[in-house]
Amino acid sequence: MAEHVLVTGAAGRIGRCLADGLPAHGHTLRLLDMVPIEDTPHEVVVGDITDPAVLERAMKGVTAVVHLAGIPSTSASFERLLTANIEGTYRVFEAARAAGAGRLVYASSNHAVGFVPRSEMAPADPPIAPDSHYGVSKAYGEALGRYYADRYGMRVASLRIGTFAPRPPSPRSLSTWISPGDMVRLVQACLTAPDLTYAAVWGVSANTRRWWDLSVGRALGYEPEDDAEAYAEGMPELDPDDPEYAYVGGNVVRD
Numbered sequence: 001m002a003e004h005v006l007v008t009g010a011a012g013r014i015g016r017c018l019a020d021g022l023p024a025h026g027h028t029l030r031l032l033d034m035v036p037i038e039d040t041p042h043e044v045v046v047g048d049i050t051d052p053a054v055l056e057r058a059m060k061g062v063t064a065v066v067h068l069a070g071i072p073s074t075s076a077s078f079e080r081l082l083t084a085n086i087e088g089t090y091r092v093f094e095a096a097r098a099a100g101a102g103r104l105v106y107a108s109s110n111h112a113v114g115f116v117p118r119s120e121m122a123p124a125d126p127p128i129a130p131d132s133h134y135g136v137s138k139a140y141g142e143a144l145g146r147y148y149a150d151r152y153g154m155r156v157a158s159l160r161i162g163t164f165a166p167r168p169p170s171p172r173s174l175s176t177w178i179s180p181g182d183m184v185r186l187v188q189a190c191l192t193a194p195d196l197t198y199a200a201v202w203g204v205s206a207n208t209r210r211w212w213d214l215s216v217g218r219a220l221g222y223e224p225e226d227d228a229e230a231y232a233e234g235m236p237e238l239d240p241d242d243p244e245y246a247y248v249g250g251n252v253v254r255d
């Protein structure tokens, strides 16, 4: 089904990818960011997600939300995360509910579960174990998603995104990479899956070396097409005892 989708954080890396890729699936997009977005065929709202008046305007007529806006850094201070990721995410969920948008796709992160040792990991659904205040802020967003699904019947997917990039930038990302094409396929699946209630879904491509299970995503209709292995030549092997390899969140556990 074609949705009228608000994309928050649409000027960012993932936002630009979705603004290019989602319309081919029939959706109408409205883009929201605190920085201006030019040269786009889509409607744009410039403003801050912590401002309820901005969100009320941005949510008018919207049936689904893809919430990307926030600070994406594992080294960000609690004070910055408190405003953008915690207050901002609450305001986006609340504005979506008030506007009657029934579906929300939330950009969580592998860092919400980053302290899980990979050797002990239940591949599909490891427990919350943040590796940073950033990871804690993402765990909060996941909890909000579950709450809005249970309390208000919204359909919510939390994407535990690995490493989004045009190509894998590091040895670790041969396991954690999600390609731009697969990101569009994943969000498209979450926007249209008829049986979605609440799900935490790994945001990862079909990497030969992936650590994370695709079964939850596949049950929603996500069929990744890319594999980081195509870029593996020349990358050094990771030492299994190196935190970069041994923990879901990689080196962030020792920062």
Ligand SMILES: NC(=O)c1ccc[n+]([C@@H]2O[C@H](COP(=O)([O-])OP(=O)(O)OC[C@H]3O[C@@H](n4cnc5c(N)ncnc54)[C@H](O)[C@@H]3O)[C@@H](O)[C@H]2O)c1
Binding pocket: 008, 009, 010, 011, 012, 013, 014, 015, 032, 033, 034, 035, 047, 048, 049, 050, 067, 068, 069, 070, 071, 072, 073, 083, 084, 088, 107, 108, 109, 110, 160, 161, 162, 163, 164, 165
């Ligand atoms: N890129 C990755 O590999 C990755 C991995 C895991 C999770 N994520 C999550 O995905 C989301 C998008 O990531 P990205 O890589 O595109 O980040 P990005 O920094 O490129 O984009 C984020 C966008 O959000 C906007 N923004 C920030 N605070 C805002 C506010 N208060 N109001 C309105 N707009 C605001 C910024 O202007 C920016 O355009 C983030 O929430 C990030 O935590 C990304």
